[in-house]
Amino acid sequence: DAMVIQNPRYQVTQFGKPVTLSCSQTLNHNVMYWYQQKSSQAPKLLFHYYDKDFNNEADTPDNFQSRRPNTSFCFLDIRSPGLGDAAMYLCATSRGTTYEQYFGPGTRLTVT
Amino acid sequence: QKEVEQDPGPLSVPEGAIVSLNCTYSNSAFQYFMWYRQYSRKGPELLMYTYSSGNKEDGRFTAQVDKSSKYISLFIRDSQPSDSATYLCAMSGNQFYFGTGTSLTVIP
Numbered sequence: 001d002a003m004v005i006q007n008p009r010y011q012v013t014q015f016g017k018p019v020t021l022s023c024s025q026t027l028n029h030n031v032m033y034w035y036q037q038k039s040s041q042a043p044k045l046l047f048h049y050y051d052k053d054f055n056n057e058a059d060t061p062d063n064f065q066s067r068r069p070n071t072s073f074c075f076l077d078i079r080s081p082g083l084g085d086a087a088m089y090l091c092a093t094s095r096g097t098t099y100e101q102y103f104g105p106g107t108r109l110t111v112t
Numbered sequence: 113q114k115e116v117e118q119d120p121g122p123l124s125v126p127e128g129a130i131v132s133l134n135c136t137y138s139n140s141a142f143q144y145f146m147w148y149r150q151y152s153r154k155g156p157e158l159l160m161y162t163y164s165s166g167n168k169e170d171g172r173f174t175a176q177v178d179k180s181s182k183y184i185s186l187f188i189r190d191s192q193p194s195d196s197a198t199y200l201c202a203m204s205g206n207q208f209y210f211g212t213g214t215s216l217t218v219i220p
């Protein structure tokens with residue numbers, strides 16, 4: 001089945017220690033998104049790639065970076081995680097920015 | 113004014129009830145309307161997807177879009193305990209926007 005895969009499902013990191021979350025997709029979609037979701041809140045868009053074009057949301061902290069080496073993979077790098085970065089990180093894909101998005105299962109990040 | 117408004121609930125109903133979930137929006141450019149279901153500690157799952165105004169039915173779920181009123185609804189018939197989740201509306205024109213989600217509990 002075509003799908004969006006996120007690894008790891010659970011990640012524990014120390015305050016200030018860089019961490020990378022990964023996402024892969026078999027849907028061959030042009031657009032890949034990273035969202036941050038905290039408890040009882042809607043997903044908050046961090047950035048997205050349309051093909052190789054990177055689009056950063058204005059309020060995304062510089063601490064968050066992303067890489068998309070090819071169509072199938074996208075990475076979220078958190079350079080110096082703070083306690084406030086503990087959240088669920090969701091990867092999503094779509095054919096284009098106006099179309100429905102398909103989500104992965106998420107990576108739950110804990111910062112100690 | 114937020115682009116998309118959704119009552120966060122929580123909403124609690126007995127098993128078998130008809131559930132109505134709603135969102136309003138302000139941007140008349142929105143053309144695509146979606147409903148996602150999110151179980152606790154899981155990613156959102158696309159439930160329904162509609163383009164422009166009208167109704168769409170899929171099993172126990174019906175999505176309605178009224179563009180003249182800028183109002184969308186999701187109806188769940190014969191609700192089941194397994195429907196207990198957070199339901200997020202989403203819509204897009206040039207950009208994609210989520211509602212804040214409504215937490216639903218169906219009591220056996």
